[in-house]
Amino acid sequence: MTSIDSFISVPLFASAIFGLFILLSLLTLKIKGKTKPSFIFYITIAVLILGGIYSAISKKSIFFVFAIIISEFLIETFILFKSFDNPEKREAKRLAKAASEAGHSGDQDSVSASVIAELEEKHKRTLQVHNDFVNKVSTFFSSDNSMESFLEYCNGVLREKVLADGCIILIADDYDQVLAVKSFVGSFPPPYKLPDDLPHKPLRVETNLRFAQFQLSGNIFGDIFKEGKPVLIEDSVKDPRVYQNGPEDFLKTGSYIFAPIREEENVVGLIGLAKNPGESKFNKDDLDKVVDLADAISMTMNPLYSFLAYAEKTELNKGGSIASKYQKDLLPQKLPVIGKTSIGCFTNQAEGVCGDYYDILASRKDKVSFIMADVAGKGMNSLIVMIMIRAILRLAVNTAQSASTIMTWTNRGICGDTSKIDHFASVALINYNSTTKEAEISTCGNNPVFLFSAKDKTIKQISTPSEPLGVTKETVFEDIKLQLNSGDILAACTDGLLESLNENGVQYSSSSLSRIIIKNCNASAKEISNKVKDDLKKFCGVAQQYDDQSLLVIKIQ
Incomplete structure (x- = not known):
């Protein structure tokens, strides 16, 4: 005699198919936006479908019973959560969080406005520095020593802006591959090794620096020139690049700033500023000022060079025309x-x-x-x-x-x-x-x-x-x-x-x-x-x- 358990697979498959239709219906409602079913319902239906299919295949209804128990537990948990949920309180928390985020955004806007204002002020100062140099350089065009006079003016401005004790400007000589000192004022303790036969007398040391030429490697000027980046040396005693020449007070080194002078992308010169030991040391703000001034000097030197080259060519052409006439007669x-x-x-x-x-x-x-x-x-x-x-x-x-x-x-x-x-x-x-x-x-x-x-x-x-x-x-x-x-x-x-x-x-x-x-x-x-x-x-x-x-x-x- 056939037992009813022999046909148990039929209702189990039917329940699985019916559960699948329910799952598809829930998905359709979510997609159309009619309602937002909780994820609990998706899990519950999925458990019932899997339990029904597995029980039908294994011919053991016990698995379907367990699937029903798990589904009931999930539904009961969801009901309890909803019973103790307070929608008003939850909405209040959401509004408070939104307000907090809005306030934080306001703080960021305030900070951004402050940064923008600071940058605008910096650019105004930079523009003013450039305008001052451009206006000043025109006064040197008619000078007999235009470039020397201009560099002396630059030295004065640099020393004044950062309260330096000394300033030196070196220009590269492409032919000889050396850096030559073109302008020097104030007290600038040599950061390089002095010649062994040079007497340690202030006048002799100053003369040596004033007319010195440096190779593009093997010394502090050449190495920084080659690197092409501004350098701040707050404590020269601890910096291995600075050579300590002796115990004399006028040879003791303090702090230094070096900044490159550029012509387009090429480094063509170097600015050096010094503070004597015992004075307040250079800082990052001083370095930024010197970099701005070096950029202004770089931009101003280009038209001055062009003018000098044009003036030299005009003079040569004029003299050459006269000389050519007389030469033909010779x-x-x-x-x-x-x-x-x-x-x-x-x-x-x-x-x-x-x-x-x-x-x-x-x-x-x-x-x-x-x-x-x-x-x-x-x-x-x-x-x-x-x-x-x-x-x-x-x-x-x-x-x-x-x-x-x-x-x-x-x-x-x-x-x-x-x-x-x-x-x-x-x-x-x-x-x-x-x-x-x-x-x-x-x-x-x-x-x-x-x-x-x-x-x-x-x-x-x-x-x-x-x-x-x-x-x-x-x-x-x-x-x-x-x-x-x-x-x-x-x-x-x-x-x-x-x-x-x-x-x-x-x-x-x-x-x-x-x-x-x-x-x-x-x-x-x-x-x-x-x-x-x-x-x-x-x-x-x-x-x-x-x-x-x-x-x-x-x-x-």
Whole structure:
């Protein structure tokens, strides 16, 4: 006889399916927003569904009974919670929390307003500092020492703003890769190691600092410059970067501030401020002030540099135009006719530069002097030195002295000049005897002389770089003696020709000059010089040149 338990799975599955429909109905109500059923109902229905399914599968109704008991417990717990719940009290707590959050937000708004006001005040002060520097720098444009005067003004402002005892400003020299002191005022105990042979006297130490140059590493100035960040040293005795030079009071170090001077993104200088020991130390506020002032100085120096560069270029162009006119008058207007030789030459003057000079002097029947000179400096400065060299050489070549002796006389005459202008020059002097075809050559500086041998069809430089004219009276010059033959070629040029650049930054070089001479060795000297001139023009293209280009060609016939 079949027991009723044999059919227990049917109602259990039916209850599970019915519970599933209830669960879906609750979810539908929640989604549509009709009501918000408690999560207790979801758990209860889920327990009943799982209990019914498991009991039907296992054929043991006991599991469904346990599912009903758990569901009843959950429902009863929910009912008890609702019985003791006070909606008004809960709403009051919610409102109190909202008010607290609103008050906190108000405090934050108040703090934000305070920060914004502080930032606005700081920016106003910074803007005022920049305006003061910009307005002040215009007064230095007409000064003879514009940059020095401006830096002294900056020193005064820096010391006043942070009550410093001393201030130093260093500017980088890109060519020599050093930091040079450009302005120094007050008391600034050296934070670097003084030379061992320097007496520890205030005046000697101050002089050493005033004219000092520092490498970009291995000392406190160079290291901070390289790092490019402001530095505050409150207690220098405890800072290993600061060197303690001695027990003397004026050498004892206190606190320091260092701040970089920038040109766009590049660091170009360094500001240093010092307070003596015993004074109140620098602090963070002082550092912030110095950084603001350093930024203002950086921005102001750029237009001042631009103005000085423009003024220098204008002065050079003006002086160069005048000097260029007179220089052309100094060059031979017509080449002399010399038996058994042909001569070719040219000069290309770069804008604002006029330092090249050549001359051909037939002093005697058996002697012709060829001169190629490159005077240091630009404009009127080089013209004055050029006139001095020209006058001395024109007198000296009329003697029977050797080329080296004539160069020695010229050098002593130039070195005797005590003016402040530079008086250096590279010179090549060629004394040629047209009767014996002998040449005597003496050179100084960087003007090369080349010899093409018609016999070997080779060309080589016969001169060597040496000390230029005008360095010291004791300079020793040498003679180079040559026996020339028909077809041989002597070529003297200035370094401006060999160092001419094309658009890719490649130099013309001696190899290009040699190639043209060898290729045209059967032509006259004039034709050879014209070929070199054309080749040089083609090589350089539209690239701007910064030095004169000069060539003198002598061919033995």
